[in-house]
Amino acid sequence: MVAQQAQQYQTVIGTLNPVSVLCFLLFVLATLGITYWAAKKTKTASQFYAAGGGITGFQNGLALSGDYMSAASFLGIAGLVSTKGFDGLIYSVGWLVGWPIVMFLISEPLRNLGKYTFSDVVAFRLQQRPIKTAAAIGSLVTVLFYLTAQMVGAGTLIKLMFNLPYESALYIVGGLMIAYVLFGGMLATTWVQIIKAVLLLGGATVLVLLTLSKVDFSYGKLFHLAASKYGNSFLEPGGLISDPLDAFSLGLALMFGTAGLPHILMRFYTVPDAREARKSVFYATGFIGYFYILTVTIGFGAAVLVGKEFITKIDAGGNMAALTLAEFNGGSMFLGFLAAVAFATILAVVAGLTLAGATALSHDLYVGVFRNGQANEKEEMRVAKIATVGLGIAAVLLGILFKGQNVAFMVGLAFAVASSANFPALLLSITWKKLTTAGATLSIYTGMIVAVGLIVLSPTVYVDVMQAKEVKAMNTAAALVTKLDQEIKAPGLAPNQLLAKQTELAKAKTDAEAAKKAVKPAPFKMKNPGVFSMGLAFLVAFLVSLLTREKQAEEMFESEKVRTYLGIGAEGAAKH
Amino acid sequence: MSSESAHKILNDPEFRSLASQKNTVSLILTIIELTLYFGFIGLIAYDKGFLAEKIAEGSAITIGIPIAVGVIVLSWVLTGIYIFWANSSYDEMVKRVKKRVGG
Numbered sequence: 001m002v003a004q005q006a007q008q009y010q011t012v013i014g015t016l017n018p019v020s021v022l023c024f025l026l027f028v029l030a031t032l033g034i035t036y037w038a039a040k041k042t043k044t045a046s047q048f049y050a051a052g053g054g055i056t057g058f059q060n061g062l063a064l065s066g067d068y069m070s071a072a073s074f075l076g077i078a079g080l081v082s083t084k085g086f087d088g089l090i091y092s093v094g095w096l097v098g099w100p101i102v103m104f105l106i107s108e109p110l111r112n113l114g115k116y117t118f119s120d121v122v123a124f125r126l127q128q129r130p131i132k133t134a135a136a137i138g139s140l141v142t143v144l145f146y147l148t149a150q151m152v153g154a155g156t157l158i159k160l161m162f163n164l165p166y167e168s169a170l171y172i173v174g175g176l177m178i179a180y181v182l183f184g185g186m187l188a189t190t191w192v193q194i195i196k197a198v199l200l201l202g203g204a205t206v207l208v209l210l211t212l213s214k215v216d217f218s219y220g221k222l223f224h225l226a227a228s229k230y231g232n233s234f235l236e237p238g239g240l241i242s243d244p245l246d247a248f249s250l251g252l253a254l255m256f257g258t259a260g261l262p263h264i265l266m267r268f269y270t271v272p273d274a275r276e277a278r279k280s281v282f283y284a285t286g287f288i289g290y291f292y293i294l295t296v297t298i299g300f301g302a303a304v305l306v307g308k309e310f311i312t313k314i315d316a317g318g319n320m321a322a323l324t325l326a327e328f329n330g331g332s333m334f335l336g337f338l339a340a341v342a343f344a345t346i347l348a349v350v351a352g353l354t355l356a357g358a359t360a361l362s363h364d365l366y367v368g369v370f371r372n373g374q375a376n377e378k379e380e381m382r383v384a385k386i387a388t389v390g391l392g393i394a395a396v397l398l399g400i401l402f403k404g405q406n407v408a409f410m411v412g413l414a415f416a417v418a419s420s421a422n423f424p425a426l427l428l429s430i431t432w433k434k435l436t437t438a439g440a441t442l443s444i445y446t447g448m449i450v451a452v453g454l455i456v457l458s459p460t461v462y463v464d465v466m467q468a469k470e471v472k473a474m475n476t477a478a479a480l481v482t483k484l485d486q487e488i489k490a491p492g493l494a495p496n497q498l499l500a501k502q503t504e505l506a507k508a509k510t511d512a513e514a515a516k517k518a519v520k521p522a523p524f525k526m527k528n529p530g531v532f533s534m535g536l537a538f539l540v541a542f543l544v545s546l547l548t549r550e551k552q553a554e555e556m557f558e559s560e561k562v563r564t565y566l567g568i569g570a571e572g573a574a575k576h
Numbered sequence: 577m578s579s580e581s582a583h584k585i586l587n588d589p590e591f592r593s594l595a596s597q598k599n600t601v602s603l604i605l606t607i608i609e610l611t612l613y614f615g616f617i618g619l620i621a622y623d624k625g626f627l628a629e630k631i632a633e634g635s636a637i638t639i640g641i642p643i644a645v646g647v648i649v650l651s652w653v654l655t656g657i658y659i660f661w662a663n664s665s666y667d668e669m670v671k672r673v674k675k676r677v678g679g
Contacts, residue, residue, distance in 0.1 A: 090644070099651065100658075104609070235640070236628035251613060289652045293649075558579060558582040565594060
């Protein structure tokens with residue numbers, strides 16, 4: 001019965017849906033209103049970068065999850081589960097497990113030692129200029145990769161959902177995110193993320209309840225239907241992880257990358273103290289975990305109720321699984337609402353990224369490096385605002401530049417750089433007395449260069465992106481061989497036809513062979529460089545630090561330690 | 577903070593016990609989390625058959641599904657354990673040391 005429903009079912013995805021336009025306009029109106037309110041409270045640098053430290057742990061937990069749950073995870077993971085079954089689940093798990101690490105190792109010392117960015121922490125007892133230069137570059141590289149992936153995703157998704165031209169979608173996203181950050185700073189960005197998180201968690205919950213109502217609220221029935229429709233293998237691990245070292249490497253990047261994402265780390269300065277920082281991770285982990293558990297039901301629900309074929313017909317990557325399921329369950333009204341939520345999701349994430357990038361430019365690079373830590377508040381704010389506009393425009397341009405390209409690897413790249421360049425230096429600066437300026441700086445550059453270099457040389461970029469045309473030719477040629485092969489094996493072929501087909505097959509096989517040879521294999525065989533890039537970053541930090549002793553840094557480690565554990569001297573909340 | 581007073585606090589027995597307790601708790605929880613996740617990945621890499629077993633006779637649900645959800649839930653529970661320890665024990669120790677050294 002369920003299958004019949006799905007076959008007759010049609011979609012309005014891709015048409016301009018009045019409900020989603022209305023929902024989206026309401027969201028824009030509300031967030032611009034908040035920005036207007038926040039603008040009046042955003043006068044100082046502390047207010048611009050950290051909302052004056054006046055956000056509560058609970059609010060920050062919601063904002064962190066709003067910052068982290070991108071449209072890629074909402075639409076992408078649901079899509080992966082709906083098309084790949086159990087293998088998609090591996091991603092749901094992988095994206096969550098970095099959060100406990102953030103809590104146990106990073107959140108409290110980060111809050112106690114820094115002011116606005118993680119490079120404040122690394123530079124705490126080391127030389128400001130080289131450290132801040134390296135850390136700012138590490139932050140910017142991470143932010144730019146992440147931002148490009150989000151912008152390309154935004155343009156593509158909005159085109160799919162509303163049939164709006166790609167470029168117009170980018171202008172809307174770019175314009176709004178600049179407005180939030182430029183006028184409302186961290187306070188507006190935080191509330192945009194909180195609203196988005198509530199809408200997304202609420203919308204996904206309703207979607208799950210509607211889905212479960214179709215299967216009598218029985219997971220047994222849901223999975224039974226999935227297994228009978230797609231076979232038992234749909235519920236079993238498949239071919240996603242074939243090389244254990246590669247899987248381990250991906251795991252490292254996911255686990256420690258979260259603890260090196262600048263836009264996540266800077267959120268810990270929005271709360272008054274380490275206690276609230278720690279609390280906010282607890283709430284964030286809960287919300288994000290809950291959300292990823294929902295995506296499991298959404299993915300399998302979409303596969304069962306809507307059907308894999310239908311989902312991949314709209315979008316080959318399966319990105320529309322959650323939205324088709326919404327339409328199936330709640331009609332075009334609910335679809336419109338969720339599409340608007342997905343749009344809001346993109347906006348909140350890019351706003352957070354833009355703010356983090358602008359802070360790296362103004363606070364770390366301009367004040368920390370060019371002005372040697374000496375700049376007045378007004379000047380710093382002016383630079384931060386220029387950086388915001390500049391980054392916003394850069395994001396739109398990058399989005400246009402990479403239009404139509406497969407940019408999924410860029411999120412992986414952002415996590416690889418975050419885990420290899422930012423995380424090792426940050427962790428060692430908190431915990432290891434003998435870390436030196438040279439050790440930390442070279443560690444950051446090593447992690448970054450090795451991570452980016454190996455990904456460029458990996459199959460993901462070297463073959464799939466750089467030789468996209470050749471790969472396509474190879475696949476077409478191979479498909480022809482399979483097709484001819486089947487035709488020959490089919491019964492009832494006349495002898496002369498058979499001969500012709502056999503000649504054709506022989507030629508197709510030679511062509512396929514040639515097409516395959518035209519694709520140059522990747523010099524680096526793994527898809528994830530984490531185990532090498534992160535390993536080398538730690539190794540370089542250790543070796544170089546041991547070779548270059550820094551007496552002053554070792555002496556200062558004592559007062560750093562006191563501040564790490566007790567919070568004495570930590571940046572407090574702004575006095576209101 | 578002057579280096580002398582920092583030095584004094586560092587040698588304070590209560591501060592030392594606070595710091596070592598915090599390190600131990602963080603380290604143990606980190607190791608548990610790593611084991612959880614890499615154990616899961618390890619099962620996928622080396623023992624697909626186990627994850628593909630059904631949870632019960634006649635059910636379509638494979639063991640892998642509750643395990644995946646379990647890793648997510650347990651990760652959150654671990655952050656809860658840390659919060660519980662920090663709120664009840666660590667914060668008290670910090671307060672006492674701070675009061676004594678006048679921070």
